[in-house]
Amino acid sequence: MAIFRPGQRHRYHNILKRRASKRGVTAILSLTAMVDMFTVLVIFLLQNYNTTGEILYIPKEVTLPKANRVSDLKPSLVVTVSSKEVLIDRTVVATFDEVKAATNWVIPNLRDQARVILEKAKADQDAKIQNRLRNIVDKTLGNEELDPNAWRKVTIQADKAIDYLTLKKIMYSVYEAGGGPINFAVAKEYEKNDATTDAKTQ
Amino acid sequence: MAQISSGGGRGRDPNVELNLVPVIDLMSVLITFLLLSAVWTQVSMIQLGASFASPRDLEQKELKPPPNEDLVLKLDIRANGYILYIGKEVRTLPMINGAYDVASLSADLAKVKQMYPQKGGVKMAISDEIQYEHVVAAMDIGLKAGFSPELLTGGPN
Numbered sequence: 329m330a331i332f333r334p335g336q337r338h339r340y341h342n343i344l345k346r347r348a349s350k351r352g353v354t355a356i357l358s359l360t361a362m363v364d365m366f367t368v369l370v371i372f373l374l375q376n377y378n379t380t381g382e383i384l385y386i387p388k389e390v391t392l393p394k395a396n397r398v399s400d401l402k403p404s405l406v407v408t409v410s411s412k413e414v415l416i417d418r419t420v421v422a423t424f425d426e427v428k429a430a431t432n433w434v435i436p437n438l439r440d441q442a443r444v445i446l447e448k449a450k451a452d453q454d455a456k457i458q459n460r461l462r463n464i465v466d467k468t469l470g471n472e473e474l475d476p477n478a479w480r481k482v483t484i485q486a487d488k489a490i491d492y493l494t495l496k497k498i499m500y501s502v503y504e505a506g507g508g509p510i511n512f513a514v515a516k517e518y519e520k521n522d523a524t525t526d527a528k529t530q
Numbered sequence: 531m532a533q534i535s536s537g538g539g540r541g542r543d544p545n546v547e548l549n550l551v552p553v554i555d556l557m558s559v560l561i562t563f564l565l566l567s568a569v570w571t572q573v574s575m576i577q578l579g580a581s582f583a584s585p586r587d588l589e590q591k592e593l594k595p596p597p598n599e600d601l602v603l604k605l606d607i608r609a610n611g612y613i614l615y616i617g618k619e620v621r622t623l624p625m626i627n628g629a630y631d632v633a634s635l636s637a638d639l640a641k642v643k644q645m646y647p648q649k650g651g652v653k654m655a656i657s658d659e660i661q662y663e664h665v666v667a668a669m670d671i672g673l674k675a676g677f678s679p680e681l682l683t684g685g686p687n
Contacts, residue, residue, distance in 0.1 A: 359550050366557035373564035376572075384573050393666040397673035398574035483575055486662050493658035495665075496683050511575040514666055 384485060384513060385418060393488040394517035404481035405445055405507060407438070409498055411487055416441050424494070433500040442482075442505035449479035480506065485513035576669055578679060601646060603677070604653045605635075607660050607668055616642055630664060632671060639675035652677040 384401065386392065389410035408415040414422045414435070421437045482502050486495060499510055606613040611624035612635050621638060623631040639652065652672045656665055669679040 359554070363550060363553065363557070366554070366561060370557060370560055370564065373561065373568060376568055377564065386573070392573065393663040395574075395576050395666055395670040395673075397670050398576055401573060401575050485573075488661065488663035488666070490662045491658065492656050492660045492662065492665055495662055496658070509578060511577050512666060512669075513573055514576050514670075516572040516574045 384483070386485065387415070390485060390487045391489075392485060392513055392515040395514040396517045398514055398516050399511075401483070401513070402481060402511075403478075404483045404511070405442065405449065406513075407442070407482060407484045407498060407502060409484065409486035409490055409495065411489065414438060414498065416445065427497055428491075428494050430497060433497045434504050435497060435501045438498065439501045439505045442502055442507055446479060446506050453479045477509075480508055481511065482507040482509075483511050483513050576666060576673070578669075578681060601649055603642060603646075603649060603651070604655060604682070605668060605672070607654060607656045607664060609657055609659055612668070614638055630667070632667065635668070636671050636674060639672060639677060643676045647676075650678055651680045653680045653682050655682045 384406060385408075387408060387410050389412055390408060406417055408418075410424065412424055413420050414424065414427055416438065419441065421441050422435050427435055484495070484498065484502075486498075502508065502510060602615050602617055604615040606615070607630075611622065612630060614621040614623065614635065616638075623634045623638075625631065642649070652675075654665075654668060654672070656668075672679045
């Protein structure tokens, strides 16, 4: 066995040493570190991957409150309340100041727009249920069970600094339009001592 | 290219070369896709229990009261703190250093859950000026203790 002088040696020093010979120079890149880094990155990104597919559009002005007993988002009508305006699916229906100043709890524009969208959602769902009944494949797969009240679901995403009275007016208008149950959109916060905190409250 | 040397032998070492090019290609594509589709803020939802105008299930003909419905469990969220009503007992949890006493509320609700495991919901009466952030925080504490939050509000004047 050869005896080497102590000190740092490159793993491919034997090959690199051949530079002195007349053979061609072979530069070998150490890919191990890069592959390691890629693997860690892929695992991290896969863990953060959104599996539900439901993504909400959050305006810049809205900072969601944090909570850790949360459920996954479900498709629903989204009402956004920022410090400037109230939106239904990106359509402005009222300004925040109007809603805050209103003495009447019903916001007419919000109620009417919500009613139109909910009725459309109901018609879509009814059509889907009828199609599903005809679809033998779905029946055999056992997928025909559909929540009959799914079209009524409403998600409110409001800025964390909004006062509760304004929120009550918006909730009341949504109920007047035939919507509900109402869910609140929140930013998921992980507990240090409990990583799996998904609540199943239904 | 990565290579594995089989150690000492006669003459030149027989090297087994792993072709890492497809692996790196795959990793690069995967990382690009995942980075593009990554959602950095995970938005979820917090579910309300029955509230002041929750729609009734039309198919449900017989209304059954939930267990322990006669037991009062109500949380008042006010500008100066929490007030928790457990049956006839009233516990006041004032703010500490300008912040709601979340720890005490959490502990009290956990005790109530231990005493009445069948009790499913906590009714919440919230003052108009309370910020939405504090409403969600209280609901979250209720859910942590195992109670579904039910919002109580007066109707429009």
